[in-house]
Amino acid sequence: xxxxxxxxxxxxxxxxxxxxxxxxxxxxxxxxxxxxxxxxxxxxxxxxxxxxxxxxxxxxxxxxxxxxxxxxxxxxxxxxxxxxxxxxxxxxxxxxxxxxxxxxxxxxxxxxxxxxxxxxxxxxxxxxxxxxxxxxxxxxxxxxxxxxxxxxxxxxxxxxxxxxxxxxxxxxxxxxxxxxxxxxxxxxxxxxxxxxxxxxxxxxxxxxxxxxxxxxxxxxxxxxxxxxxxxxxxxxxxxxxxxxxxxxxxxxxxxxxxxxxxxxxxxxxxxxxxxxxxxxxxxxxxxxxxxxxxxxxxxxxxxxxxxxxxxxxxxxxxxxxxxxxxxxxxxxxxxxxxxxxxxxxxxxxxxxxxxxxxxxxxxxxxxxxxxxxxxxxxxxxxxxxxxxxxxxxxxxxxxxxxxxxxxxxxxxxxxxxxxxxxxxxxxxxxxxxxxxxxxxxxxxxxxxxxxxxxxxxxxxxxxxxxxxxxxxxxxxxxxxxxxxxxxxxxxxxxxxxxxxxxxxxxxxxxxxxxxxxxxxxxxxxxxxxxxxxxxxxxxxxxxxxxxxxxxxxxxxxxxxxxxxxxxxxxxxxxxxxxxxx
Amino acid sequence: xxxxxxxxxxxxxxxxxxxxxxxxxxxxxxxxxxxxxxxxxxxxxxxxxxxxxxxxxxxxxxxxxxxxxxxxxxxxxxxxxxxxxxxxxxxxxxxxxxxxxxxxxxxxxxxxxxxxxxxxxxxxxxxxxxxxxxxxxxxxxxxxxxxxxxxxxxxxxxxxxxxxxxxxxxxxxxxxxxxxxxxxxxxxxxxxxxxxxxxxxxxxxxxxxxxxxxxxxxxxxxxxxxxxxxxxxxxxxxxxxxxxxxxxxxxxxxxxxxxxxxxxxxxxxxxxxxxxxxxxxxxxxxxxxxxxxxxxxxxxxxxxxxxxxxxxxxxxxxxxxxxxxxxxxxxxxxxxxxxxxxxxxxxx
Numbered sequence: 001x002x003x004x005x006x007x008x009x010x011x012x013x014x015x016x017x018x019x020x021x022x023x024x025x026x027x028x029x030x031x032x033x034x035x036x037x038x039x040x041x042x043x044x045x046x047x048x049x050x051x052x053x054x055x056x057x058x059x060x061x062x063x064x065x066x067x068x069x070x071x072x073x074x075x076x077x078x079x080x081x082x083x084x085x086x087x088x089x090x091x092x093x094x095x096x097x098x099x100x101x102x103x104x105x106x107x108x109x110x111x112x113x114x115x116x117x118x119x120x121x122x123x124x125x126x127x128x129x130x131x132x133x134x135x136x137x138x139x140x141x142x143x144x145x146x147x148x149x150x151x152x153x154x155x156x157x158x159x160x161x162x163x164x165x166x167x168x169x170x171x172x173x174x175x176x177x178x179x180x181x182x183x184x185x186x187x188x189x190x191x192x193x194x195x196x197x198x199x200x201x202x203x204x205x206x207x208x209x210x211x212x213x214x215x216x217x218x219x220x221x222x223x224x225x226x227x228x229x230x231x232x233x234x235x236x237x238x239x240x241x242x243x244x245x246x247x248x249x250x251x252x253x254x255x256x257x258x259x260x261x262x263x264x265x266x267x268x269x270x271x272x273x274x275x276x277x278x279x280x281x282x283x284x285x286x287x288x289x290x291x292x293x294x295x296x297x298x299x300x301x302x303x304x305x306x307x308x309x310x311x312x313x314x315x316x317x318x319x320x321x322x323x324x325x326x327x328x329x330x331x332x333x334x335x336x337x338x339x340x341x342x343x344x345x346x347x348x349x350x351x352x353x354x355x356x357x358x359x360x361x362x363x364x365x366x367x368x369x370x371x372x373x374x375x376x377x378x379x380x381x382x383x384x385x386x387x388x389x390x391x392x393x394x395x396x397x398x399x400x401x402x403x404x405x406x407x408x409x410x411x412x413x414x415x416x417x418x419x420x421x422x423x424x425x426x427x428x429x430x431x432x433x434x435x436x437x438x439x440x441x442x443x444x445x446x447x448x449x450x451x452x453x454x455x456x457x458x459x460x461x462x463x464x465x466x467x468x469x470x471x472x473x474x475x476x477x478x479x480x481x482x483x484x485x486x487x488x489x490x491x492x493x494x495x496x497x498x499x500x501x502x503x504x505x506x507x508x509x510x511x512x513x514x515x516x517x518x519x520x521x522x523x524x525x526x527x528x529x530x531x532x533x534x535x536x537x538x539x540x541x542x543x544x545x546x547x548x549x550x551x552x553x554x555x556x557x558x559x560x561x562x563x564x565x566x567x568x569x570x571x572x573x574x575x576x577x578x579x580x581x
Numbered sequence: 582x583x584x585x586x587x588x589x590x591x592x593x594x595x596x597x598x599x600x601x602x603x604x605x606x607x608x609x610x611x612x613x614x615x616x617x618x619x620x621x622x623x624x625x626x627x628x629x630x631x632x633x634x635x636x637x638x639x640x641x642x643x644x645x646x647x648x649x650x651x652x653x654x655x656x657x658x659x660x661x662x663x664x665x666x667x668x669x670x671x672x673x674x675x676x677x678x679x680x681x682x683x684x685x686x687x688x689x690x691x692x693x694x695x696x697x698x699x700x701x702x703x704x705x706x707x708x709x710x711x712x713x714x715x716x717x718x719x720x721x722x723x724x725x726x727x728x729x730x731x732x733x734x735x736x737x738x739x740x741x742x743x744x745x746x747x748x749x750x751x752x753x754x755x756x757x758x759x760x761x762x763x764x765x766x767x768x769x770x771x772x773x774x775x776x777x778x779x780x781x782x783x784x785x786x787x788x789x790x791x792x793x794x795x796x797x798x799x800x801x802x803x804x805x806x807x808x809x810x811x812x813x814x815x816x817x818x819x820x821x822x823x824x825x826x827x828x829x830x831x832x833x834x835x836x837x838x839x840x841x842x843x844x845x846x847x848x849x850x851x852x853x854x855x856x857x858x859x860x861x862x863x864x865x866x867x868x869x870x871x872x873x874x875x876x877x878x879x880x881x882x883x884x885x886x887x888x889x890x891x892x893x894x895x896x897x898x899x900x901x902x903x904x905x906x907x908x909x910x911x912x913x914x915x916x917x918x919x920x921x922x923x924x925x926x927x928x929x
Contacts (some may be wrong), residue, residue: 235644
């Protein structure tokens with residue numbers, strides 16, 4: 001193997017700055033039709049964050065409506081239904097599911113692996129275009145085509161199939177979901193094949209960074225679960241359009257069958273959201289503690305275990321649907337077993353932190369916040385997995401709080417943490433650390449004020465999805481909790497605006513990022529920031545990606561470099577001059 | 582593993598346009614910039630194809646699952662509905678598809694050997710098989726459409742061009758003669774006649790089934806008389822009627838001349854008082870599953886046409902035939918799904 005050794009301490013030269021993936025070619029078309037996984041990842045990130053903004057607006061509308069028992073925003077309850085439906089559908093299908101795998105994963109996975117690109121770059125671009133097409137359908141629903149969408153993000157039958165009960169926007173939304181599903185499937189296929197076939201010399205399965213294990217487990221779920229969602233929404237479409245009667249009892253169909261089909265995908269989809277988030281946290285905890293990850297194999301296998309268990313627990317969404325008691329007990333038991341691999345991860349992260357040299361950088365703060373929030377979200381899941389308590393808590397704000405702790409507080413917080421972690425690599429700029437910490441504080445406090453209150457609200461019996469709550473026995477109590485929760489949501493929104501502000505500022509006025517600002521050992525930190533177009537001129541040789549003893553702080557470039565007294569096994573650096581013929 | 586890495590002696594640098602950067606002079610033109618050699622690329626392509634086929638199976642899996650649940654709950658509907666399918670055409674179609682799968686497999690071998698004329702012949706034969714299948718499917722579908730044997734609510738509309746539909750006046754006369762002696766049948770015919778007098782297309786009577794009390798007809802039909810059937814095994818005999826198990830004579834006749842009893846339906850399902858409730862469910866799942874399969878055959882036609890085009894352009898060699906191999910895998914899966922659909926709908 002011929003390598004071109006370039007000392008990592010070499011300052012960012014003008015040539016390197018010109019030869020990165022951002023400036024490799026110019027013009028809008030060079031982005032929209034790029035086959036470069038990094039650009040596709042960045043485009044996904046822009047799309048996902050735009051949709052996050054839209055979904056967030058709906059969340060604020062919903063929270064503001066609940067400020068008063070009579071409803072402070074919408075004078076029509078159907079509009080409230082539209083608002084929470086769009087909030088849920090956009091956040092799940094357009095934001096959280098693609099956020100980590102498609103946006104961050106696309107950018108990071110090939111570089112971390114030591115590959116030049118994903119296995120099928122064209123398919124990757126196609127899947128991005130599918131995402132865009134799916135988003136267009138949701139925007140149609142957003143502008144209330146055919147009356148909009150009011151079924152909740154789950155499209156439960158018979159709400160979604162009965163004329164007069166649901167608006168015609170269901171049709172458009174399910175087309176969107178179908179298309180987005182295939183976008184997700186193609187991303188998953190790409191990642192699986194990339195990890196199987198594009199590992200460079202030395203990158204054995206057990207040397208892969210844990211983020212890659214998590215993405216691999218996620219990709220398995222994407223490939224194996226999403227087609228079932230595809231056929232489910234296709235059936236819903238046919239039912240709605242042609243009166244097929246698949247889920248309509250009047251024609252011999254079964255609405256509960258829809259719930260089974262839907263959750264057979266959508267429960268694994270919960271793990272599509274959380275598994276890559278856990279992978280990010282494994283990286284963040286280890287890198288920012290400057291300590292070898294504890295229990296590497298356990299974390300790796302627990303990702304696979306969660307992926308497998310995730311397929312066997314869908315029935316716990318249907319404890320009150322009238323399915324048999326025996327099935328309920330079995331699903332409840334398997335649900336509890338999911339907590340084992342999840343806890344394995346948490347304990348391994350804590351053990352990694354123990355006696356580590358912890359840098360409280362913004363990404364690390366998000367990682368620590370994740371552990372706290374995920375612990376609460378995971379443990380309250382046990383209340384819902386227990387049959388007896390679930391009867392009381394079903395369809396209350398307790399459920400809302402639980403899944404926001406897991407999907408928003410864990411999955412999205414980890415995604416934002418990962419974004420901060422790889423931001424210098426993506427943009428070549430450093431953001432302001434102090435603003436970053438301040439933004440995190442707002443997000444963390446705002447989140448907990450918003451949703452911890454809802455645990456109390458739900459346990460007192462406040463049902464979810466109600467537009468108003470006047471005239472109830474506990475209206476005064478509910479009012480107090482709702483006001484606190486809404487104030488929390490405003491703090492949370494402020495935190496996100498602060499974050500958006502300093503991140504945008506950094507693009508235009510941030511300091512130039514060193515190649516390795518945090519002291520990471522995995523391969524992406526050995527490329528320049530931002531990485532060159534081809535990532536690696538030659539496939540790099542890989543060592544232990546969690547062994548930080550080979551790195552040392554370099555004051556001159558404000559980053560970490562390879563220790564000069566230790567020989568590098570192989571140099572993945574791309575020379576600035578020789579980078580492109 | 583039949584492929585060997587190609588020698589890196591080609592200098593036709595990336596004119597086929599992977600991207601503007603595709604200027605590695607040591608790469609053969611089929612090789613993407615991010616691969617080390619053709620073999621690695623081939624293996625990755627195959628793995629990707631297998632994963633895609635897994636998603637295809639799961640896509641159909643939802644429908645197979647629905648089939649299993651419906652059949653388990655209402656075997657009578659499936660026994661009744663499958664009479665209206667033509668085993669002859671189904672069997673011919675199965676043979677056509679199996680033969681086309683064989684020619685496709687031969688095509689892959691031709692590609693491996695670098696036999697370009699052979700590959701084109703095999704692909705064209707496969708294409709003919711695909712068109713043959715679609716043609717026969719068209720014949721079957723149009724027959725169902727004319728008879729009004731449609732999925733969902735459309736089943737309950739009067740057929741446009743039926744051979745077995747009896748006009749209302751004749752039917753009223755016939756029923757005097759052919760009414761059968763049991764109370765159950767009489768009450769059903771009464772409901773039938775009432776609807777006939779109302780000069781409406783005949784809708785399903787709201788009946789309790791043998792298994793599921795939930796099965797009732799479309800809304801608006803609940804006024805007709807509900808008949809609680811005893812637990813019976815139903816057999817079909819001529820005139821499309823259903824005999825109860827206790828009806829020894831009918832059982833004996835059926836046992837002696839099953840083919841005659843099953844010969845031909847003389848009653849349109851909408852005019853058959855012994856039609857099981859929600860008989861349209863059979864046609865719903867039939868059209869959904871064969872329709873989705875048909876869409877896959879159409880996609881297969883496009884894939885084969887594209888392969889023929891690429892073969893004419895001389896894009897394949899013993900070193901590079903990944904598209905042929907992957908297209909072949911896809912075609913085999915389409916075939917495989919039909920292998921399950923044929924017995925599930927036509928035979929059992």
